[in-house]
Amino acid sequence: MKKSDIILEQLLDAVLILDPQGFILYANKGAGKLFGKHEEQLIGENFGYPVTPFEIQEIWVAQNKKNLNLEMLANKIMWEEKPAFLVSLRDVTEKKNLESELRTANNQLKKQTLGLKSLNEALLESNTSLEQFAHVASHDLKEPLRKIKTFCYRIEDDCKANLPPNCINYLHKIVASVTRMNDMIEGVLTYSSIRASDQPIERIDLTETIKHVETDLEELIKQKQAVIQYDNLPQLDGANALIYQLFYNLILNALKFSKKEERPIIYLTSKVITKRKKQYAVIVLKDNGIGFDQAQAEKIFESFTRLNSKDKFEGTGLGLSLCKKIVTRHNGSIEAKGIENKGAEFHITLPLKQNRGIG
Numbered sequence: 001m002k003k004s005d006i007i008l009e010q011l012l013d014a015v016l017i018l019d020p021q022g023f024i025l026y027a028n029k030g031a032g033k034l035f036g037k038h039e040e041q042l043i044g045e046n047f048g049y050p051v052t053p054f055e056i057q058e059i060w061v062a063q064n065k066k067n068l069n070l071e072m073l074a075n076k077i078m079w080e081e082k083p084a085f086l087v088s089l090r091d092v093t094e095k096k097n098l099e100s101e102l103r104t105a106n107n108q109l110k111k112q113t114l115g116l117k118s119l120n121e122a123l124l125e126s127n128t129s130l131e132q133f134a135h136v137a138s139h140d141l142k143e144p145l146r147k148i149k150t151f152c153y154r155i156e157d158d159c160k161a162n163l164p165p166n167c168i169n170y171l172h173k174i175v176a177s178v179t180r181m182n183d184m185i186e187g188v189l190t191y192s193s194i195r196a197s198d199q200p201i202e203r204i205d206l207t208e209t210i211k212h213v214e215t216d217l218e219e220l221i222k223q224k225q226a227v228i229q230y231d232n233l234p235q236l237d238g239a240n241a242l243i244y245q246l247f248y249n250l251i252l253n254a255l256k257f258s259k260k261e262e263r264p265i266i267y268l269t270s271k272v273i274t275k276r277k278k279q280y281a282v283i284v285l286k287d288n289g290i291g292f293d294q295a296q297a298e299k300i301f302e303s304f305t306r307l308n309s310k311d312k313f314e315g316t317g318l319g320l321s322l323c324k325k326i327v328t329r330h331n332g333s334i335e336a337k338g339i340e341n342k343g344a345e346f347h348i349t350l351p352l353k354q355n356r357g358i359g
Contacts, residue, residue, distance in 0.1 A: 014089040145178045206233035213248045230268035234281040237354040246326045249319040254287035279352045286345045292338035
């Protein structure tokens with residue numbers, strides 16, 4: 001075999017050498033594969049007469065009745081000292097089909113992009129309306145709170161001489177709770193309306209946060225004879241009203257889903273870990289309540305999700321959804337673990353320091 005033959009055999013493309021009358025003088029293995037024959041069987045077959053380089057594809061497709069897309073190169077050469085044509089054929093059907101699919105996908109993507117643009121514009125308009133509504137609603141909520149505080153002060157001023165000390169203490173607790181509720185409304189409003197870079201970040205003592213939660217849930221804690229145990233909780237950066245809301249919801253959730261026949265006990269423990277040279281507080285809140293099926297661990301963080309009957313347990317299904325949103329905005333994470341009738345655990349991981357805004 002000549003050196004030129006060896007080179008042609010190694011080519012993946014179909015290679016033919018034709019005489020001026022269109023008869024095949026040589027075919028490599030690539031040509032045999034394209035024609036569906038052994039390459040030696042092609043020798044002597046006629047490609048059509050007369051033949052020019054530009055007629056080869058048209059003649060071959062017509063004769064073989066195959067709907068193929070071929071890329072063809074043809075050059076005049078001398079073969080065994082006689083004029084001939086060197087023809088290279090490549091089946092690009094798959095390539096053409098892929099190009100067609102890509103064009104179709106690109107057109108669909110353009111339509112989807114236009115659709116998303118319209119959706120984003122609609123969402124922007126909706127968000128603007130919601131922000132306006134939130135401002136109005138917050139004003140309507142804060143006004144009765146202001147009146148509650150005012151009348152508490154008036155009762156204390158006008159009736160202080162006739163009120164026993166425990167009643168004065170109750171009035172002070174009402175005022176403290178109203179103040180925190182007002183702060184919470186402001187915090188949630190800020191959380192829902194302003195940009196991440198504008199979120200105020202403070203140094204928060206989680207022990208103080210839990211004490212405030214205990215005060216606001218005092219009646220429910222007494223009613224259920226619940227015990228909340230915690231010690232040496234860390235300090236960390238965050239939006240004070242939102243971190244309060246996070247633990248308020250988690251503790252309220254533990255009290256709400258406690259067992260009727262067993263005294264609720266809620267444990268809060270913490271530790272500091274380092275990940276990628278950054279320190280995080282891992283707070284675990286554990287209870288001895290009714291628990292849940294671990295298969296539902298992700299579902300419980302979805303908005304309006306309820307795993308239990310409304311007749312047995314009150315609630316909107318928004319509490320844990322808000323918890324996850326608050327933790328995410330603080331660049332942290334929250335996971336739930338549960339065993340039915342044995343209790344639930346919530347693992348909250350939060351950075352000790354916020355190097356970027358709260359989103």
